Amino acid sequence: MLTMKAKYALRALTTLARHGHAPLPAHQLAAQARVPESFLEVILAELRRAGYVSSKRGLQGGHQLAKAPEQIGLGDLIRAIDGPLAPIRCASLTAYRACSDCPDPEACATRVLMTDVRNAIADVLDRRTLRDQLLLESHRGDLAA
Amino acid sequence: MLTMKAKYALRALTTLARHGHAPLPAHQLAAQARVPESFLEVILAELRRAGYVSSKRGLQGGHQLAKAPEQIGLGDLIRAIDGPLAPIRCASLTAYRACSDCPDPEACATRVLMTDVRNAIADVLDRRTLRDQLLLESHRGDLAA
DNA sequence: TAATTTCCGACAAATCCAGTCGGAATACTA
């Protein structure tokens, strides 16, 4: 499941990317990305901790991307905000944990199935970066114009 | 995300399938599938409503599969228990709903991305049936023996 | 009738989600 938080994070990052290098204050970012301002604060804190944005306080301050869009993998981004991609922990590569009620994870058919699902998800997400999202939007805009 | 409920449902159905045609009482099913007995009741009710199991009351009663395992698609099963496969409603084929905060779903890059994810998930799940899960387990057993 | 079993709805505890709020710290400008 994609939470609001991750959806907002994605929008915030693409907004920052489009805005260029100058720092963008949170209240403007909130308006442009359509994210509730006080919730955006929470999200920016996580993005900062994860190294995706850097922030500057005071007048002329604001937030900016800390990496180039093509270096922001969407899989990792969503992992940072929403946790593991796998539908169930025992199918996660990056955050494996056996089910407490599972006598033998090696033999678990559910785990095998869900591992296939998690790989399918990761295949999509880990092949794309923020840059792809930007191109998607601008391409759309071009067509409409 | 795969909830406990869906995980239990999957285990309950494979257990019923392995047990054959005779009805299996809930308390035995609970033990064999390792599902809390009173929660299993709730789950069986949903499976019955969705047409996957049929039940018989009274002495010699119990639950049995209402379809052949190869006719129980895992995608549909999980949809019946956990809801849409898509990570976000606006990316669902079977249960589409636009985000309330989205000015133009057609142009939404997040929706495009998540549609790819949902298709990847559905590709895995809609190609498999309960029979595949059965084979997975028995094959495993063979190897271990 | 007695035993067994499903069936049903209400309830409840725990966890997670989506956000808010108040204020402290920091930086810039005049």
Added chain:
DNA sequence: TAGTATTCCGACTGGATTTGTCGGAAATTA
């Protein structure tokens, strides 16, 4: 130095969802 704009931080809250439990009614069979 004062004032203003801004980030930064943690605590809090209300609601939804998950993961169950419980008590009893209805049905079936022996």
